Amino acid sequence: MKQDVNFDEQAVPGRQQTSSLRGPVTETIVQQFSMPVEYPVVFTHGLFDPGNSALCDVVRRYEPDKRHRLFVVLDDGVAQAIPDLTTRLAAYAAAHESHLELLTVELVQGGEAVKNQADHVDNLLERMLALAVDRHSYVMAIGGGAVLDLVGYAAAICHRGIRLLRVPTTVLAQNDSGVGVKNGVNALGVKNFVGTFAPPFAVLNDFAFIESLQHRDKIAGMAEAVKVALIRDGAFFTWLEANAKDLARFEPQAMAYMIRRCAELHLRHIGTGGDPFEQGSARPLDYGHWSAHKLEGLSNHDLRHGEAVAIGMAMDAHYAVLMDMLSEIEGQRICRLLETLGFRLWHDTLEMTAENGEVAVMDGLREFQEHLGGELTITLIAAIGQGVEVHHIDAVTMLAARDWLRERSATP
Ligand SMILES: NC(=O)c1ccc[n+]([C@@H]2O[C@H](COP(=O)([O-])OP(=O)(O)OC[C@H]3O[C@@H](n4cnc5c(N)ncnc54)[C@H](O)[C@@H]3O)[C@@H](O)[C@H]2O)c1
Numbered sequence: 001m002k003q004d005v006n007f008d009e010q011a012v013p014g015r016q017q018t019s020s021l022r023g024p025v026t027e028t029i030v031q032q033f034s035m036p037v038e039y040p041v042v043f044t045h046g047l048f049d050p051g052n053s054a055l056c057d058v059v060r061r062y063e064p065d066k067r068h069r070l071f072v073v074l075d076d077g078v079a080q081a082i083p084d085l086t087t088r089l090a091a092y093a094a095a096h097e098s099h100l101e102l103l104t105v106e107l108v109q110g111g112e113a114v115k116n117q118a119d120h121v122d123n124l125l126e127r128m129l130a131l132a133v134d135r136h137s138y139v140m141a142i143g144g145g146a147v148l149d150l151v152g153y154a155a156a157i158c159h160r161g162i163r164l165l166r167v168p169t170t171v172l173a174q175n176d177s178g179v180g181v182k183n184g185v186n187a188l189g190v191k192n193f194v195g196t197f198a199p200p201f202a203v204l205n206d207f208a209f210i211e212s213l214q215h216r217d218k219i220a221g222m223a224e225a226v227k228v229a230l231i232r233d234g235a236f237f238t239w240l241e242a243n244a245k246d247l248a249r250f251e252p253q254a255m256a257y258m259i260r261r262c263a264e265l266h267l268r269h270i271g272t273g274g275d276p277f278e279q280g281s282a283r284p285l286d287y288g289h290w291s292a293h294k295l296e297g298l299s300n301h302d303l304r305h306g307e308a309v310a311i312g313m314a315m316d317a318h319y320a321v322l323m324d325m326l327s328e329i330e331g332q333r334i335c336r337l338l339e340t341l342g343f344r345l346w347h348d349t350l351e352m353t354a355e356n357g358e359v360a361v362m363d364g365l366r367e368f369q370e371h372l373g374g375e376l377t378i379t380l381i382a383a384i385g386q387g388v389e390v391h392h393i394d395a396v397t398m399l400a401a402r403d404w405l406r407e408r409s410a411t412p
């Protein structure tokens with residue numbers, strides 16, 4: 001990536017020397033530089049139509065005259081849903097052969113399982129070695145969030161960083177996970193235990209991929225749009241309410257706007273929120289996620305990420321109502337929107353008991369804090385469009401919110 005590196009020697013706070021009569025001399029040079037991060041997130045239709053130059057344009061953006069090498073890793077769920085995709089990719093590369101050299105298309109298993117086995121990372125590294133993929137080559141990951149996380153991690157550690165092109169193919173990956181700066185795999189039984197912060201070279205969102213998704217996955221990804229609207233943008237929440245029936249029918253224009261706006265808010269948060277690499281203790285984009293991550297695991301991934309997030313948001317919203325932080329009317333609006341979109345706001349794992357006799361989901365609070373380190377920081381909603389951070393969760397009240405969800409879901 002061609003970038004300007006600022007090293008202003010004057011600005012370096014300096015060399016500090018301390019000495020004492022007896023001890024050794026200690027000298028410190030404070031190293032300091034900054035690198036701007038910039039990557040395009042493209043929204044298009046028909047990414048691999050030979051007449052669509054979006055892919056070729058992003059690949060050529062720093063070296064327009066070179067022939068660029070491209071190693072493609074494809075989610076096998078996508079390959080099954082769109083059987084001629086590999087042929088179309090080859091035809092695209094052939095149509096742009098003066099700029100693109102397609103090395104090969106490697107299939108990997110789709111879904112969370114691919115993040116659970118270390119040999120998937122090793123296999124990708126072996127392939128990259130065999131193909132002589134270097135820092136000026138591209139790895140293009142096409143798939144759902146799980147495949148993007150796996151490939152992004154392998155690309156980030158190979159030669160300390162290969163240029164990564166992400167082509168997200170699920171609603172969740174297009175509006176949330178695929179546009180950000182994180183990757184990772186699960187290890188030692190802990191989700192996303194291993195991974196890096198590594199901005200992609202570019203993200204290419206093709207709305208056409210959404211059509212081949214299962215209904216359940218189309219719905220699940222919308223949870224992130226509700227989430228980002230709740231913490232950042234009340235007007236977007238109102239838009240979601242007004243268009244909920246179209247979204248529930250997956251009407252293409254509504255889906256495209258929802259994905260684009262959600263991705264935009266997500267990008268804005270990363271770019272301007274002051275903590276792109278999550279060095280602090282707060283993670284506002286994880287509203288509703290402390291319980292969601294736990295429920296996903298407790299359900300053995302029977303619950304999709306978005307389905308779990310919808311439950312987590314509803315529970316945290318009602319908790320805020322019980323704590324007098326959020327009005328009851330707004331709490332109801334949140335649950336109603338999620339239900340209209342097609343979410344069920346209950347799962348039996350909410351009642352599971354851990355070995356120590358505690359309600360298992362509550363341990364999600366500790367795990368959430370451990371993943372980031374520092375003080376427990378949970379984002380709640382004070383009003384629609386307005387997230388607030390709290391550092392303590394009252395377990396009894398949270399369980400009352402859970403019980404409220406059970407009763408609500410039992411009422412026809
Ligand atoms: N890196 C991040 O910042 C970040 C953020 C949120 C979530 N994530 C991760 O994303 C993952 C979830 O991703 P997801 O919700 O995209 O699901 P997924 O990647 O698990 O995919 C779900 C299923 O859909 C299939 N699929 C994907 N695209 C398809 C298409 N167009 N047509 C038909 N089938 C298709 C896949 O093969 C898979 O079987 C989790 O591992 C989560 O941890 C990462």
Ligand SMILES: [Zn+2]
Nearest residue numbers: 224289305309
């Ligand atoms: Zn999420």
